[in-house]
Amino acid sequence: MAFDPVVLFFLLGAIAGLAKSDLKIPMAIYEALSIYLLLAIGLHGGVKLAESELVPLILPGLAVLTVGALIPLLAFPVLRWLGHMPRADSASIAAHYGSVSVVTFSVAVAFLAARGIDYEGHMVVFLVLLEMPALVIGILLARMGTKGPVQWGKTMHEVFFGKSILLLAGGLVIGFVAGPELMDPLEPMFFDLFKGVLALFLLEMGLVASSRIAEVRQYGLFLVVFAIVMPVVSAILGILLGWGLGMSLGGTLLLATLYASASYIAAPAAMRIAVPKANPALSIGASLGVTFPFNIFLGVPLYFWMTQWLYSLGG
Amino acid sequence: MAFDPVVLFFLLGAIAGLAKSDLKIPMAIYEALSIYLLLAIGLHGGVKLAESELVPLILPGLAVLTVGALIPLLAFPVLRWLGHMPRADSASIAAHYGSVSVVTFSVAVAFLAARGIDYEGHMVVFLVLLEMPALVIGILLARMGTKGPVQWGKTMHEVFFGKSILLLAGGLVIGFVAGPELMDPLEPMFFDLFKGVLALFLLEMGLVASSRIAEVRQYGLFLVVFAIVMPVVSAILGILLGWGLGMSLGGTLLLATLYASASYIAAPAAMRIAVPKANPALSIGASLGVTFPFNIFLGVPLYFWMTQWLYSLGG
């Protein structure tokens, strides 16, 4: 299997982390790279969206949201009763897996680009939409059976005006309003450099993930298995739905990847405020230390292979 | 009116700021973006200058400087006697409005580029020249009638070797010495990315300006009105002068924008040292919270419209 070079940067970062190298991406750079990626993905989607019709998207959008909401509801009981995990942790992890990862999505986009496969521009709209509901469900799951007020105001604010949603949605609107022509002078920055920035970000992700793997190991095999099986199950849901909605091959892969991916930017921040009893090392460890590398190395190619197989039947 | 997408980034930043989003551009990135913009503008001008003759610029340069020096002398009495503001504040604000804003200039450059309108390469020389004199005038205005020594040495050093002048002038010289050919391998960095970096910088400017608007509101309507009327008056001076000097349409727009723009990088630093009694919240609030957004959204198109109108008469 020929890996896309970007995922090799993750490997390099992970090696540096495991070898306790003095390589460190400064915090300011990490923040800047993530701001760039969120904006660029948003702008990209906005420009694509400007070329498509919006009304026919409403029903598929609802379907994508509904199935997306199933994921945390599926994950929670597994974690709670199969994994014997505390309620708060089960809810928080479920929220992480119901939400999405922009970087995993970006790797899948790069995967398609390398193969010259097109996809629907509104996938980025789905990305924005899918980020939030799982967080709300996770908070509700955590609250059930406990008392005391949940900091809803603060939490909803954290979610809606958190930088993830704000930059994705903001980029989407700017790209949409401006359209392809006016965006032209911004292309060298936000399109041409995209994959290079992604590579640098993955380097840092490798550094971080390597420290998380050690942490997640403490919590036993169950969580590791969950962090691998859950995304595959979610991806299958995505493939079936994409196929059912008549989406393109590329679009279906992206939907599968969205479902399969677990959040580690928006979800941790929101859960830390709304579900303080949940141990963040567990959820970030699973999503960043296991699921993220699984997805970019094996998951995306696997989901692609499954999608192709299904589409070859249907075609 | 179709806005250039770069100004939409300002809007996005302002929304994030007003909504108290957790989006933050790290200080190191802000510093890096501003270093980049100053250098790139300088290099750009230097390369253009390398293609033009220098001697015929001396007289127009003097005219541009002289009229530029009028602006703080005009602003000061208005602030002092119409606005009843303390001497120090009147002088400091006058200095801010007499000096120039590199980012406003950049937005006007992008405005011209989007319309395919050319301009004189030496405009960047004017940008460098106009940055300083207003600061000196402001300091003198603040000193009149007070006693005690002014920290001239420290202040002049702050101005001449402040990063603004240094990077602009440095870039100008490098671009001029190297010329278009040798600059070629630096183009992807300093030219192609220019508008993208400007967009990111405007995102941060929006974040900052949103916090300044609240502050300036405290000081009453007078300052807000001043921050809108003053740039229009200055722009008109610029348009008349550009027209009188026989400058091109593009060049005249840039001169008007220079006069209309108010400094918020070099001036605040110099004034804080040289006129400590002036309240920085007032001057930065007016220049960044009101004049800057006014200029990029309404001012530049307005000055362009006025210039076009004048030139259609003359032609």
Added chain:
Amino acid sequence: MAFDPVVLFFLLGAIAGLAKSDLKIPMAIYEALSIYLLLAIGLHGGVKLAESELVPLILPGLAVLTVGALIPLLAFPVLRWLGHMPRADSASIAAHYGSVSVVTFSVAVAFLAARGIDYEGHMVVFLVLLEMPALVIGILLARMGTKGPVQWGKTMHEVFFGKSILLLAGGLVIGFVAGPELMDPLEPMFFDLFKGVLALFLLEMGLVASSRIAEVRQYGLFLVVFAIVMPVVSAILGILLGWGLGMSLGGTLLLATLYASASYIAAPAAMRIAVPKANPALSIGASLGVTFPFNIFLGVPLYFWMTQWLYSLGG
């Protein structure tokens, strides 16, 4: 002599530093630029290497390493007995001059690119190989005649997993594995921007070097003379070896530059841990304050001129 504009950025930085300007490159940006340069040089070399055969490189590689190891062994006695410097300092400085500078190498690469001269792709392999041995030799030289355990583990770890080697070697492997085609989407980031990033890095180097020059002056003329003569001697070794090995003109210039350059990223970190008695102001002052500017302004053109002269004889 028409200077490449990138070295003018060094001059601008040095002027800013000497004039005590408030221009500062934030630490995070410095770190990011150096990470970029190391990675980009590695990737560049890897892609070039993917197009060449590896086996015939083993013998020349050994020759390059052997001659490279001579340099610190030559420098040490000069410093110790001619310069009457303490053992620790002599050893540490010898290690700095035996190791290599990635930025000096980059300036030479840009020098060749501007002249359209090609070079062997495996030069970057030599760059990686030459970084380490001199450090080990320096440590051994410092230990001779003293007692107490050397922190070998810590030091070797510092060297092998220091960010320099890790990013260079990592980039090399990624570029090699991916090959030119898969690297294509990474080109805008890692190739097109290379010279621009180098320019910004040199700006910072100028700022830093200007503060080092003052420090090195304290230590008298001997060190300054050493910091100029030593690189020329090393370069001559490199030119003769390159010529003897039948390398191309461009390759020989790069080899000469590698030998002539002195480390200021990897070596200082390793020496500070392994030879704590050595005064870091001495070694960094000489390598960064004198040798680095000497090399980029005069050295590289001089070595090129010498190489050309030799090759014109041979040809």
Added chain:
Amino acid sequence: MQSEQMLLLTVVAEAILEDILIDEVRRQGAAGYTVSDTRGWGKHGKRRGNWRQGGNIKLEVVGSPDLCDRIAKQFKEQYEADYGLLMFTSPVTLKN
């Protein structure tokens, strides 16, 4: 401010709490506060500071013993159970 013995209250906490803690400090009537970015390690594990919310902040408030006590008590009640938190006071002499 100068007559009475003043205390410096130092709070090290997860960076995500910055805005909440600051609001509380202002509500309790402090005359000011100072914040800086830090990293560290404690009962809640390692805080590397790789990114903003993976690090700690240090919040410092100079105030009367009573004010510092009130703030510390409030923080202890609300955040000690679930968040990384270290709080201590030390006597200081104001010089302005």
Added chain:
Amino acid sequence: MQSEQMLLLTVVAEAILEDILIDEVRRQGAAGYTVSDTRGWGKHGKRRGNWRQGGNIKLEVVGSPDLCDRIAKQFKEQYEADYGLLMFTSPVTLKN
């Protein structure tokens, strides 16, 4: 340095004053100083630290009570009226 009781003088001030304050500290004969970047809020409003000069620095000097007094007095005279400034001392025991 160890015999006498030493003080730690902490100065929080607008970042633009960094070089001026440092020069003064050296002129007064301090053996060293330490500076870090901070943000905060006080009588002069919010100092967000979005960019270098929109933030504060914290300057720390370990020295004799006399030295710390001299420095603080000088700063108070020159900068308190017009700049954001907080200064306090606390007793410390040197360990090297």
Added chain:
Amino acid sequence: MQSEQMLLLTVVAEAILEDILIDEVRRQGAAGYTVSDTRGWGKHGKRRGNWRQGGNIKLEVVGSPDLCDRIAKQFKEQYEADYGLLMFTSPVTLKN
């Protein structure tokens, strides 16, 4: 932790020592530590903090007088001769 008088040990040192010092602090049995980036000047010259290893770190440990003494003694022996280093303690009252 609250019964006994606690000390805050502050160590300012060259940034390259960060990992080594931290390992030692944990080995000596501290319950935690806090690190921040600083710059400064002292006997070993100016530490500008232009890049990571050209600056200083400040390492803070709250612990018993005995622990702080042990750590300071160890650092003094191993690093004072060759590295930029400043160490001092001050009494603190834990609030959690």
